[in-house]
Amino acid sequence: MFCILFWISVICHLLPEQAKQQLINGLALGAIYALIALGYTMVYGVLRFINFAHGDVFMLGAFAGYFLSPLVSRLLPAKSYLSGAVVLVLAMLICAALGMLIEFLAYRPLRNRPKLIVLITAIGVSLFIEYTCQHKAVFGAAPRSFPDLIPASNLHFGSLVVSSSQVIVLVTTLLLLVALTFIVQKTKIGTAMRAVSFNEKAAALMGINVNFIISFTFGLGSALAAAGGILYAMSYASIDPLMGVQTGLKAFVAAVLGGIGNLPGAALGGVFLGLVETIAGGIPEISPYRDAIAFAILILILLIRPAGLLGKMQPEKV
Amino acid sequence: MLEIKDLKVSYGAINALHGISLSVQKGEIVTLIGANGAGKSTTLRAISGLVKAQSGSIVYEGRSIAGLPAHEIVQRGLSHVPEGRMIFANLTVLENLKMGAYLQTDQAVIACEMDYIFSIFPRLQERVQQVAGTLSGGEQQMLAIGRALMSRPKFLMLDEPSLGIAPLLVKTIFEKIVEINRQQGITILLVEQNANRALEISQRGYVLETGQIILQDDSAALKKNPQVKSAYLGG
Numbered sequence: 001m002f003c004i005l006f007w008i009s010v011i012c013h014l015l016p017e018q019a020k021q022q023l024i025n026g027l028a029l030g031a032i033y034a035l036i037a038l039g040y041t042m043v044y045g046v047l048r049f050i051n052f053a054h055g056d057v058f059m060l061g062a063f064a065g066y067f068l069s070p071l072v073s074r075l076l077p078a079k080s081y082l083s084g085a086v087v088l089v090l091a092m093l094i095c096a097a098l099g100m101l102i103e104f105l106a107y108r109p110l111r112n113r114p115k116l117i118v119l120i121t122a123i124g125v126s127l128f129i130e131y132t133c134q135h136k137a138v139f140g141a142a143p144r145s146f147p148d149l150i151p152a153s154n155l156h157f158g159s160l161v162v163s164s165s166q167v168i169v170l171v172t173t174l175l176l177l178v179a180l181t182f183i184v185q186k187t188k189i190g191t192a193m194r195a196v197s198f199n200e201k202a203a204a205l206m207g208i209n210v211n212f213i214i215s216f217t218f219g220l221g222s223a224l225a226a227a228g229g230i231l232y233a234m235s236y237a238s239i240d241p242l243m244g245v246q247t248g249l250k251a252f253v254a255a256v257l258g259g260i261g262n263l264p265g266a267a268l269g270g271v272f273l274g275l276v277e278t279i280a281g282g283i284p285e286i287s288p289y290r291d292a293i294a295f296a297i298l299i300l301i302l303l304i305r306p307a308g309l310l311g312k313m314q315p316e317k318v
Numbered sequence: 319m320l321e322i323k324d325l326k327v328s329y330g331a332i333n334a335l336h337g338i339s340l341s342v343q344k345g346e347i348v349t350l351i352g353a354n355g356a357g358k359s360t361t362l363r364a365i366s367g368l369v370k371a372q373s374g375s376i377v378y379e380g381r382s383i384a385g386l387p388a389h390e391i392v393q394r395g396l397s398h399v400p401e402g403r404m405i406f407a408n409l410t411v412l413e414n415l416k417m418g419a420y421l422q423t424d425q426a427v428i429a430c431e432m433d434y435i436f437s438i439f440p441r442l443q444e445r446v447q448q449v450a451g452t453l454s455g456g457e458q459q460m461l462a463i464g465r466a467l468m469s470r471p472k473f474l475m476l477d478e479p480s481l482g483i484a485p486l487l488v489k490t491i492f493e494k495i496v497e498i499n500r501q502q503g504i505t506i507l508l509v510e511q512n513a514n515r516a517l518e519i520s521q522r523g524y525v526l527e528t529g530q531i532i533l534q535d536d537s538a539a540l541k542k543n544p545q546v547k548s549a550y551l552g553g
Contacts, residue, residue, distance in 0.1 A: 188416070195406045195417050201368055202404035204388035205397070207421040207469060 017159045022282040023275070028166040028235060030274020031173035035228035036251030037258065037266035038180065039099075039221030045197040045261045046217045049118045053102055053125040054225055055248015057095050059241060060129070061226025062146065062233040063139055064091035069147045084149035088172070088230050092223040099222025100215050108211065133241035143240040146233040165234045176227055177267060183220070184263060193217055197261070250277075250294075257298055259311020268309055273298070319344045319473060319505055320365070325374035327357075327364050334360040336529040337374060342473075347499050347506045349516040349537065351550055352526035358509040359401045361526070362475045365507075366398035367391045378473070393421055397471035401478050401509075403462040407451030411442055414450050414461055418468030428468070434502075435464040438494050456487035463491075467498065474498070475507045480515065488512070492519055513550040517541045525550070 015023070036058050043051045068087045069078075076083040106125050110118045134141040155162045184190040195203045196213045204210050232247065233239045254273045258265025276297055280290035301309065320342040327335040335357045342348045350358050363369040365376055367388035376384040383391050406414050415435065419428045436443035439460040445453060450461060459479055466474060476495065480488045496519050499506050510516035517523055517537040525533035525546060533546065540546050 188420070191409065191413050191417060192420065194408060194413075198406045198408045199404050201388075202400065202406065203417070204368070205366060205392060205400060205404075206417045206465070207389045207392035208417070209387075209389045 018282070019279075020160055022279050024160070024162055024166060025282075026275035026278030027271065028169045028274070029278055030271035031169050032228045032232050032235070032270075033247075033251045033254045033274050034267040034270025035173055035176065035224045035231070036248060037255040037270045038263060039225045040252050040255040041258070041260055041263060041266040042193075042217050042221045044255070046193065046200075046214050047107070047118070049115045050122065050252065051107075051218075051221075052119070052122040052248075052252075053106075053129060054221065055244035055251065056126050056129040056133075057099055057102075057222045057244070058225040058229040058232070058248055058251075059133070059239070059244035060098060061091050061095045061222075061229030062239045062243065063133070063229075063241075064094045064226060065149070065230040065233060066144060066146055066239060069149060079148050079151050081150055084168070087149055088227060091230055092226045095226030095229075096219035096223040099218040099225075102222075103215055103218040108214075130241055130245070139241050141241065143238045146237050146239050149230070149234055165231075169231045169235060172227065172231060176224060180220070180224070180263070189213070189216060253295070253298055257301060257308055259308030262308065262310045262312075265308055265310035272309070319379060320507070321375075321377040322361075322365070323375045323377075325361070325364060325376065326372040327360050327369055328372050329369075334529055335364070338526070338529070338531050340524050340531065340534070342505060342507055344505055345499075345503060346522065347496070347508060347520040349508045349510060349513075349520040349523045350526060351510060351513040351516055351523060351540075351546075353549075354511070355528075356526040357529040358526055359477050360529075362398060362400075362477050362507070362509055365391075365475065366396065368398075368400075392469055392471075395470070395472035396475070397466040397469050397473070398475045399462045399466045399477060399479065401481070403458050405450045405453075405458050405461050405465065407449070409450055410447055411450055411453070411461060412446045414465050415442075415468050418465035421469060427470070431468050431470060435467055438497060439464055454484075456483045456491070459483055459487075459491060460494075463494070463498075467502075467504075471504060473505045473507070475509075477509045478511060479508070480510065480512045488515070495519060513546070514541075514552075517551075 036054065039054050040050060065087050068090050072083045072086050076086060102125060106121055107118055110121060133139045150164060150168060153164045155164070155167065184193060192203065192208050192213050195206065195208060196210055200210050250273060251270060254269035255266045257272060258267070258269030273294055277290050277294045280293040281287045286293060322341065323339045324337045325335055326337050338361065350361060352358050360369065364371050367386055371384050375382060378394060378396060383394065406417065409417070415432055419431065422428050441457055442460055442464055445457065450458065453461060463476070463479065479491050479495065483491065492515050495506060495508065498504050508516055508520060517540055520537045523535065523537045523540045524531050525540070533540065533543065535543065541551070
């Protein structure tokens with residue numbers, strides 16, 4: 001671990017200033033992808049299908065923050081770290097509930113159906129959320145500018161500029177990753193999640209209520225997506241009902257890149273994708289092609305390692 | 319303790335059980351023998367709630383458990399060691415055992431039960447931090463039995479505990495099954511292809527053939543039965 005950090009710092013010293021700046025920007029974007037990718041991968045772990053509505057939960061998280069912010073600033077000083085944290089936690093709770101509701105209404109009735117049917121339902125849920133939210137009685141289709149949640153300031157390290165929201169993105173993501181690792185690895189419910197993901201039937205024989213664990217997994221993943229939504233909105237300032245489409249797709253790609261079903265893999269894939277996209281975007285000659293480059297690298301990696309960076313090859317059982 | 323009447327189970331269009339009836343008294347070891355595909359595992363799966371019964375009744379300690387979800391059946395003290403062991407290969411031995419005690423909230427009870435399991439299977443204690451997928455077949459079987467005992471069952475169902483295990487370990491496993499039955503007073507329903515051994519340790523047995531019970535008797539009598547001898551005991 002320290003060895004890796006040492007080499008990273010050596011490499012950083014050798015890089016030109018502009019590249020360092022891009023590295024920080026890329027890390028901040030990658031952290032957001034990572035938070036969303038974790039939800040895709042966790043749901044895949046327990047249900048073996050891709051919840052395409054996950055990107056929309058990310059969007060709902062950003063909107064929850066948008067509407068919560070003025071409410072919270074009535075009670076707490078606006079644009080303070082405390083009120084920002086309260087908005088974040090409340091948005092995470094709301095989206096956890098929404099994620100569980102989506103699972104209960106749309107996916108649970110299809111539990112014993114072929115996975116393809118659940119997958120198509122997920123696409124339907126995604127479209128339903130996107131177009132309902134675009135209706136003028138809901139959010140409307142026009143982009144809205146996201147309020148400042150925390151005091152805006154820039155930290156200068158030599159010629160490097162790190163905005164306070166970038167610091168918050170990185171710190172929050174790190175804290176959430178630590179919390180998630182703790183829940184999954186050390187708690188009883190996390191162990192049950194891993195047990196269900198390995199063998200649902202055996203888990204039921206232990207007395208584990210599999211439906212409850214699946215519901216909990218949706219809640220956890222959706223809370224992380226909501227955090228991603230708030231952090232994204234803080235960084236890019238504009239939100240709209242379709243913001244989850246492309247970001248959600250990229251986070252899905254990040255999850256596949258890391259090895260679907262693998263939690264550290266999802267985080268790594270997210271950071272990797274964010275870095276590649278930002279670095280390619282920072283080189284003027286190729287910047288219009290940054291998404292194409294990011295996806296080309298993805299295809300290359302999957303050609304060499306079909307199970308993803310950290311995934312294990314598992315022969316399909318027939 | 320367990321009373322099954324006219325149990326029918328089908329997988330889609332295929333009928334696996336054509337209405338079987340059997341009973342197990344408290345404290346007994348009862349065995350279910352039969353060829354591959356006779357419906358032995360299906361019987362256990364229907365009792366533990368992994369498959370739905372099409373018709374018939376399953377009454378456990380005076381109450382019907384047919385149609386209950388699997389996790390609620392465990393709650394009533396009925397534990398199932400499934401075919402193929404189904405241990406959680408991605409978890410450590412310790413985590414597997416803890417999952418067995420999922421419904422138990424009293425840490426002292428869990429610790430006490432774990433001590434008992436380590437006393438009958440010391441090998442598990444040596445490997446407590448090891449990832450379960452790296453255990454040998456015999457050790458995995460010990461873990462599967464240990465994990466099922468963690469829920470402190472009154473009734474234990476074992477599906478093919480000798481399958482894919484070194485002959486020397488098979489003997490140990492069967493000795494432990496008897497020990498569990500005698501010392502803990504746990505009633506056991508044992509499904510085995512190794513009919514010889516199963517009839518040795520059990521008091522009564524049922525013979526299943528293509529989804530029907532064709533014979534039932536004391537184990538000693540079944541061992542002498544010419545039909546059983548020629549079909550399941552190798553002449």
